[in-house]
Amino acid sequence: GGRRKMMERLAGKVLQRLLAKYCDVGSQDNVTMGVWSGFVRLQDVNLKADVLNKILSQQGIPLHIHQVHVSRIEVTIPWNQLGKRRKRNDGGEDHNDLVVLIDGVHVLASTDFDFDDAEMNGYVKEKRRKLLAEGLQAGQKRQWRDVLKRRLQDGILQQLADQLQIHVRNIHIRLEDENHKFACGAVCESLHLQNDSSKEKGFIPKAAQINHFGIYVNAVDVPQQSLPVEQSLLTLIQPAEATSALDRSIAR
Numbered sequence: 001g002g003r004r005k006m007m008e009r010l011a012g013k014v015l016q017r018l019l020a021k022y023c024d025v026g027s028q029d030n031v032t033m034g035v036w037s038g039f040v041r042l043q044d045v046n047l048k049a050d051v052l053n054k055i056l057s058q059q060g061i062p063l064h065i066h067q068v069h070v071s072r073i074e075v076t077i078p079w080n081q082l083g084k085r086r087k088r089n090d091g092g093e094d095h096n097d098l099v100v101l102i103d104g105v106h107v108l109a110s111t112d113f114d115f116d117d118a119e120m121n122g123y124v125k126e127k128r129r130k131l132l133a134e135g136l137q138a139g140q141k142r143q144w145r146d147v148l149k150r151r152l153q154d155g156i157l158q159q160l161a162d163q164l165q166i167h168v169r170n171i172h173i174r175l176e177d178e179n180h181k182f183a184c185g186a187v188c189e190s191l192h193l194q195n196d197s198s199k200e201k202g203f204i205p206k207a208a209q210i211n212h213f214g215i216y217v218n219a220v221d222v223p224q225q226s227l228p229v230e231q232s233l234l235t236l237i238q239p240a241e242a243t244s245a246l247d248r249s250i251a252r
Helices: 002-019 049-058 117-136 138-154 156-163 239-248
Strands: 031-034 039-047 063-076 085-087 093-095 098-111 164-177 182-195 206-220
Touching (some): 039 049, 156 164
Antiparallel strands (some): 063 098, 085 093
16 A cells, blocks of 8 residues: 555656646646556646747747646546456446546637747747758658557557547637737537447547537727627736636536
């Protein structure tokens, strides 16, 4: 028991380090990991806006990310049961599925047309350098692609893809334009990607379901042509306030 807890605590720290470049998961208490049970839970995950904004700036995308918050991520991997089937009470069979649950995805962004030409040119040069290097190593990479393709078709990756289920709940992505005083966004109660046995053999058998999806475009602060007026969320100083405001807008 003690050794298992120590291993799971160590695995949690390793996971935090792997995510540290792009994510902030706060304290160790926000990471729950069962190495043997195949269960991983992350709570209150914040993607690092400065890292995302640097990528957007380099590629000349006129967006500025203020916040990307995910309330909870849970991954269940049945290591001991991959590829096996379990009997149901009605006599049928089910796979032991790999389940990914993502709850509370809240994104707040604004338009930003202040580009850094030097940074964009540096990104283009680095991209060209990598393409040249990849061209010189094309033969070697082709071999790796062939190996990966075979593993996808015949190995554990194919089993994981076949048995993968994804459930995303409570999504709100909002974009504000401070110059033209409007906000637009998309909200969704839930999105599900699940197994579908009716699919033809040779394809990954998946079916998608979207519940309570909607989009909106509203004036912000200043009324325009009798459109409803909203408060700008960019004025909310605390990230928790913006998250709460985004969450309240999701139809349930």
